[in-house]
């Protein structure tokens with residue numbers, strides 16, 4: 439990645455020292471906020487992490503994701519030709535992507551931008567390049583972070599396996615693999631008997647696998663966030679369990695300066711604030727004067743704690759578009775994209791689809807294992823399947839991917855109030871991209887020339 443000199447308006451680097459000692463409020467303690475807090479502490483800043491929820495708790499996307507830390511996740515959701523499939527997504531309720539009719543009017547402008555972002559190969563090449571800058575060394579960054587937080591074994595690098603029924607299905611994704619290859623992602627082919635020796639319980643209809651050997655995964659994403667936050671607290675960060683509501687400003691030599699973050703527990707004095715509140719970030723950014731198009735791509739997971747399946751590494755089937763990941767809690771099956779209002783109740787039929795597909799992939803997940811029979815729980819909460827407890831208690835979850843229409847996060851100073859830095863909108867790649875995001879935020883806040891070019895993530899690109 440080429441280094442760029444920072445635009446002069448980003449951070450007042452001349453006025454402030456390169457190393458820390460600022461009061462910084464970090465809004466949100468998901469994976470992004472936890473990583474940002476760590477990076478700012480390393481720079482010597484005084485950090486207050488503000489979150490109404492438990493760090494890494496079920497309210498956060500960081501709790502329930504697919505746990506993939508993949509340099510190969512450079513392929514945006516919006517790709518050339520996707521638009522033609524939209525009518526199908528509106529009518530087929532059993533596919534990997536659905537749009538709730540009731541949400542459609544509110545989503546029209548987001549969808550238009552989404553289409554535009556993927557309407558040409560050149561556009562998706564640019565997006566892939568920008569994602570790669572955040573993802574290329576994500577496994578190494580996470581391995582280091584986990585070791586430093588005292589949970590070294592929770593991030594493991596065993597590769598990530600993309601599964602195809604045949605070569606024709608693989609060929610249908612030629613552009614995706616070309617984008618990965620262009621960005622230095624190496625993949626090794628596994629076929630036939632060798633593939634089934636690698637993943638012995640997978641249905642025989644899968645004949646081809648592409649293994650991204652550098653890929654890693656996290657064995658417990660929620661607990662990992664909690665460990666990172668504990669480490670930040672041990673390093674001097676304060677954790678305030680309260681909702682951030684907005685900002686207070688006072689006069690400064692060159693215009694208004696940030697003086698505090700307003701929270702439901704009172705004002706928190708600070709000189710800088712970083713917004714990393716996941717799907718809630720757009721509302722906070724608006725308080726800072728920035729209108730960012732952010733939609734919830736809702737996703738679901740189901741977990742089999744004692745799955746009778748041997749799976750040494752995470753897999754993703756081309757015909758299901760879901761992550762099946764071995765975790766400390768059991769086999770986690772995560773996926774689905776449901777475009778719906780943030781406040782809409784979960785549609786647990788989406789979780790049932792994951793269950794059904796997982797059973798097709800792994801016949802050993804027989805009828806004795808029924809996460810789809812778990813009673814409906816409140817939104818974003820787990821529900822134990824007590825009725826089937828004698829066989830396999832299971833859990834399910836729904837959460838919000840904070841997604842921009844162009845598939846890139848928003849990382850950089852507010853256009854209106856540069857004391858406020860945005861670090862949100864990571865959509866499908868927030869776990870993987872969090873460490874590089876944190877480094878970029880720390881560079882911007884310190885006034886250093888960032889190692890990662892901030893241009894593609896600018897706030898004012900919309």
Ligand SMILES: Cc1cc2nc3c(=O)[nH]c(=O)nc-3n(C[C@H](O)[C@H](O)[C@H](O)COP(=O)(O)OP(=O)(O)OC[C@H]3O[C@@H](n4cnc5c(N)ncnc54)[C@H](O)[C@@H]3O)c2cc1C
Nearest residue numbers: 466468470499500503504506682716718737867868869870
């Ligand atoms: C089903 C699914 C599968 C996924 N799979 C993967 C994957 O395999 N790999 C990957 O890299 N990514 C994956 N993702 C995406 C990833 O989980 C997200 O991009 C990432 O977790 C976003 O992290 P975050 O810290 O920005 O937001 P969150 O994790 O949502 O955290 C935001 C935090 O902000 C807090 N908050 C909310 N409002 C306020 C407020 N007003 N004040 C203060 N705090 C507030 C919340 O309580 C929460 O703790 C997946 C997502 C889903 C849903």
